[in-house]
Amino acid sequence: MDNEKDMSPVNNSNDELGRMEKIENWLTNTFWFHYKWYFIIGVFLLSLLIMAAVGLVTSVSYDWTVVYAHNGAADSARAEEIRELMESLLPETGKNRRVDVEVVELSRDGGVMESYGENLLYSHLNDQNTMIYILDEENYHIFSELGYFADAVAVSAMPGLYCTTNDSPVKPLDAESPEYADYSQEFLDDVYLEYVAEHEELLAKAREALSHIN
Numbered sequence: 001m002d003n004e005k006d007m008s009p010v011n012n013s014n015d016e017l018g019r020m021e022k023i024e025n026w027l028t029n030t031f032w033f034h035y036k037w038y039f040i041i042g043v044f045l046l047s048l049l050i051m052a053a054v055g056l057v058t059s060v061s062y063d064w065t066v067v068y069a070h071n072g073a074a075d076s077a078r079a080e081e082i083r084e085l086m087e088s089l090l091p092e093t094g095k096n097r098r099v100d101v102e103v104v105e106l107s108r109d110g111g112v113m114e115s116y117g118e119n120l121l122y123s124h125l126n127d128q129n130t131m132i133y134i135l136d137e138e139n140y141h142i143f144s145e146l147g148y149f150a151d152a153v154a155v156s157a158m159p160g161l162y163c164t165t166n167d168s169p170v171k172p173l174d175a176e177s178p179e180y181a182d183y184s185q186e187f188l189d190d191v192y193l194e195y196v197a198e199h200e201e202l203l204a205k206a207r208e209a210l211s212h213i214n
Contacts, residue, residue, distance in 0.1 A: 062102040070136035
């Protein structure tokens with residue numbers, strides 16, 4: 001009987017250990033030796049794809065940008081109220097299936113910030129893509145005297161604020177500019193006409209929506 005016990009099969013745990021050693025040996029001496037750089041590059045490319053996919057899912061393509069300019073300290077609660085109001089009025093532009101509004105708050109609280117905030121407002125006024133503005137009474141009167149915002153209307157739901165659109169025309173594209181050096185003037189003129197048509201269409205939609213603000 002003792003001899004029969006000596007001739008019994010090897011314990012299963014030893015078989016498992018042998019297999020694991022073979023796998024480890026294959027990974028270390030075969031796979032990693034021959035395919036190390038393929039594996040590293042593959043992981044790197046997969047990481048890039050995952051980050052790009054996450055960026056597409058989490059990023060927001062805004063339909064409209066609204067500038068909220070006022071004196072005093074920043075007021076995030078009022079900015080949120082403005083965003084909700086604008087999203088209830090403005091139409092979506094085909095970028096997604098809902099209306100997403102970005103509110104850019106420019107607050108001027110005296111001192112250096114007063115000049116800085118005013119300069120920022122001018123920069124937005126020169127951007128034809130920023131069409132909608134919410135201004136407090138002081139900023140409205142200052143800029144209306146300068147020729148801006150002639151058709152502003154008081155926002156009844158938010159006393160002391162005025163809503164208006166920016167009438168700045170689309171700037172022509174010049175082939176002499178370094179940024180357009182690779183394009184002919186004829187091509188840029190065609191693109192410019194497309195920009196103008198798109199801008200005028202969006203501006204008309206904004207004006208129609210804002211006519212119902214009160």
